[in-house]
Amino acid sequence: MPRAGVAPPPPGTASSAGEFLDSILQSKSELFRASREVLRDSYVPPRLPHRENEIRQVAEVLGPALRGVVPSNLLIYGKIGTGKTAVVAQVRQDMQRRTELAQHLTFISINCGNIDTAYSLLQTIGNTFARTDADRIPTGWALDRVQAAMRRMMDGKGGTILLILDEIDRLVARSGDNVLYTLSQINTELEVARLVLVGISNDLKFTNHLDARVRSRLNEEKILFPPYxxxxxxxxxxxxxxxxxxxxxxxxxxxxxxxxxxxxxxxxxxxxxxxxxxxxxxxxxxxxxxxxxxxxxxxxxxxxxxxxxxxxxTLPPHCKVLLYAILQSYERRRNGVLTGEVYDGYKRLAERLGLQPLHARSISNYVSELESLGLIRATIVSRGRGGRTREIIVDVPISETMPALEEDPLIAPVGRPKSRGQMLLTNFDNPGRTGPF
Ligand SMILES: Nc1ncnc2c1ncn2[C@@H]1O[C@H](COP(=O)(O)OP(=O)(O)O)[C@@H](O)[C@H]1O
Ligand SMILES: [Mg+2]
Missing domain, CATH: 1.10.8.60 (Helicase, Ruva Protein; domain 3)
Structure with a gap:
């Protein structure tokens, strides 16, 4: 089937791949006025109807930063698709427009959805301050050293740092709330800079899972986004x-x-x-x-x-490797796969990709995450005296999901070689034809 969004040329107008591709490029859309990006998630529209109240509330909490006052930490929560990310992006843009001359305010936005570990979160935060490659925090340092480097970089910048942690609930589900504890008390260790946390959660019960100290710090201000x-x-x-x-x-x-x-x-x-x-x-x-x-x-x-x-x-790197390992075993066996086997498969793949495998515990959290996303089902099976383990069943079409993973440069090196059928998309539409187009 052609990829969504690309209308095939009328029959008989293209005789080679090159011409076919040219005709796609040249065909003007009769429907779209602007780029179709306007309908994509990443696009922040100039106006957000029915979010005027929420925009005002967020601006009330964060706005004082423009005057050099350190705002309270803020937690924004609401179901998926209720405009949380868009509202915060808009307030950020509006504030940045007013701070061009002021150097005292720095924004960092991180989507925790694609971050695996507390370590990579701190590394990512630190690296947003790096001006040259030499400043960057490499992988492989001890966590303490990464923290110290991050603090140094923050103090080097100074002023108020607004750290927006989107999908913060997913990070905590994966790697616990220690990292939030570290971040929420970092101001006691910073000399000149001040860090303000803006957490965004799709999980309404997110704070129930937090340590009481982290909860009270993160919850200084709270805004709920109702569904539309x-x-x-x-x-x-x-x-x-x-x-x-x-x-x-x-x-x-x-x-x-x-x-x-x-x-x-x-x-x-x-x-x-x-x-x-x-x-x-x-x-x-x-x-x-x-x-x-x-x-x-x-x-x-x-x-x-x-x-x-x-x-x-949009899964984080190790989770993709894990899912790929599950799909591989499942494809071979067409049957439930046990977690031990899955972990071995994951470790082998990670090593082949030059990644340091995560511990079984983190992988077990990822199994739960893949399950809650509805991609797999894990049922507990009793192994007689050997105890209990989980058996994993894949709940998505392998023929769609494996290529989606293999497209990723991370997975590509261990992906299956592309067959002609996979490369020539039109063959799916017309299975009777074997040659190119
Ligand atoms: N009030 C609104 N007006 C216009 N577009 C909106 C509005 N609320 C959400 N959107 C759009 O809907 C999509 C999902 O919103 P998003 O902010 O990502 O939701 P959330 O972060 O709560 O999951 C985005 O493309 C966003 O631009
Ligand atoms: Mg969002």
Whole structure:
């Protein structure tokens, strides 16, 4: 099947791969006015309808930093797709616009979703201050040394440092809250700089898992983002549709249907936008001039698949290696795999990739994480007198998931050699043909 978003040229217009690719490049979209980035997650729209209150609250907590006052730590929490990341990005942008002349304020944003360990978090924070490669904290130092280097770099910069830790709940699920303890009491050790923590969590019960001291420090200020209802999602989508598409190509009912589906999914704006984007791609694929409610229905069916691939792409490095090891064993056996075996497979792969394998304990946390993401299922099996272990069953289509991992330069060196069928995407559409195109 062609990748979503690329409409194949009309039959008979391309006779070689080069021409085919040229025709993709040259074909202008009849639907999209602007780049389709406007409908992607990474795009921060100029206006965030129905988040005026939250923007004001965040600005009230962090804003005093502009005057040189050290703000309280802030925890923002709410279900996925409720605009947390977007709101914080917008407040950050607005504040930065006003600090061009002031050197006393530094922002660091880190998505903990793709960070494996406390160590790599501290290393990443430290390295945001590195001006040259020689300043960078290498892998392999002891944790104490990394911490000391990070503190030195912070003091070297001075002023107030606003550290935004997005998806902080995932980091804690993986590697515990020690690192948050370290960060939350670092001001007692810093000489001139002051660190302010802005945690963003998709897990509403996140603080229940924290040590009491960490909880009270992180919770100095707390803002809850409620889910959007269907009407609010419609407003968000209409705004975005206006920016993304030419006028008059979105049929009545399209926005309403996307919003209704997403409202059922806990009011997730990300889901609503993904539906609209996919509906447009379905329309392009049909060479349709307008996006219709039928395209939304098709998009909804397609979305489940895409979500898996997207989710796999954003896993942290060791988790990808683990998932790849699970898929490999599962593909060979077509049967449940035991955790011991999985760990051995993971270790072998990690070593082949030149990575220092994580301990079994961390890998066991990752198994739970993959399970909570719905990618695998782990059931406890009794091994007679040998005790109990977990048996892992893969819950995603291997044919989609393995290539998604192999695309990653991290996994590519141990990936399967690409067969012609995999490289020539059109062959999936037309299995009867064997030659290129
Ligand atoms: N009020 C809003 N107006 C416009 N777009 C929004 C709004 N809220 C969320 N979005 C968009 O929805 C998607 C998900 O929002 P995001 O901030 O990533 O959610 P969260 O961080 O809570 O999971 C992003 O593309 C974001 O731009
Ligand atoms: Mg987010």
């Amino acid at each position: 209802d269907a009407g609010q999602l419609q407003d968000i989508l209409r705004d975005r549709a206006k920016e993304a598409f030419h006028e008059g190509i979105v049929d009545p009912g399209v926005v309403e249907r996307c919003a209704a589906y997403a409202a059922l999914e806990n009011g997730d704006a990300r889901r609503a936008l993904a539906l609209l984007r996919l509906a447009a791609e379905m329309a392009e694929r049909d060479h349709a001039k307008r996006i219709t409610p039928d395209h939304v229905v098709k998009a909804k069916n397609r979305l489940e698949q895409d979500i898996i691939v997207e989710c796999v792409r």
